[in-house]
Amino acid sequence: MIAPDMPRSVRVGDELDRVRLNAYLHEHAPDMGEVTEIRQFPGGFSNLTYWLKTTDGEYVLRRPPVGANIKGGHDMGREFRVLSLLNGQYNKIPEPIVYCETTDVLGAPFYIMKRVSGIILRATMAPGLELAPERMRQLSEALIDNLVAIHRLDIVATGLGQLGKPDGYVQRQVEGWIGRYRQAETDKIPAMDQVGNWLQQHYPRKQPPAFLHNDYKYDNVILAADKATGEPMPEIKGVLDWEMATVGDPLMDLGATLAYWSEAEDSPAYRNFNLTWLPGNLTRREVVAHYERQSGRDLTDILFYYVFGLYKNAVIAQQIYARWKQGYSQDARFGHLLPMIIELATKAADAIEQEVI
Secondary structure, three states, rough: OOOOOEEEEOOOOOOOOOOHHHHHHHHHOHHHEEEEEEEEOOOOOEEEEEEEOOOOOEEEEEEEEOOOOHHHHOOHHHHHHHHHOOOOOOOOOEEEEEEOOOOOOOOOOOEEEEEEOOOOOOHHHHHHOOOOOHHHHEEEEEEEHHHHHOOOOOOOOOOOHHHHOOHHHHHHHHHHHHHHHEEEHHOHHHHHHHHHHHHHHHHOOOOEEEEOOOOOOOEEEEEEOOOOOEEEEEEEEEEEEOOOOOOEEHHHHHHHHHHHHOOOOOHHHOOOOOOOOOOOOOOHHHHHHHHHHHOOOOOOOOOHHHHHHHHHHHHHHHHHHHHHOOOOOOHHHHHHHHHHHHHHHHHHHHHHHHOOO
């Protein structure tokens, strides 16, 4: 039996003012009822996610971490807008309820959505997860099939096209993430400079544009549970964390997924990213082959996308680590991110040298 994803006590420094929150909701979302309990979901290193129990039901609140730049990956208004555009077009999202753009209520913008209950497979569950290899394969195939479905969404009919500028997307991403790394750099990591230079010199062939999730992996997907056994089923009930969603080259999305996709032969540090190393999961090469079959896209340049995914993850970790060093967070996890950054940079450099994913 695998328990559904459950919240815990709110971490020190991440508390919400329930009185001010209720006052705001009374005026702007009265149908939610009064918030009677607040807890926090433990997963994730980026935006903060809370469980709200109200007199009406269960909801989820999302807000940026303390000290974060509210633009980019912490732009709550943009994430709420993405969910609003997807609502009615793609049925695997939580229903968006209300967005608060002011910092007067909770100290940062936030939004609230309905809770979707189910199972989220997190990397920390791997040691005790006893799923048959056949089931793991079904789950991993379903995960990639759903990514293909996201990339097939009509960006014109849905209005999703307004979320990004496909022309020049790949180059803007490369240049942008290199710039973000330089701004957040705390320690000299030669592999990061090596990989950044390689990316600038090896841009891939142009792909037809699509809608991108940009952080697609097991722990951002809610799976249905088997009513008899409690085991996760290859049925996706919801996809979470749309803060980096945009329109552009869909293989950038696949590359991000591959960058999280650890295998049994990978180092223990890298396996901490995901539980895709458990027996039965597709390998990274099988993921590429499965996506290629299902999507019909040309994946000749997939090495570039994989390397960029690793590089971007390293930069994200570096940004979080830099905020911790500056004293903006008391979360002890963030103080141990430097080895992860080095691991990602090294893996990207090795992939370039060996020309394999």
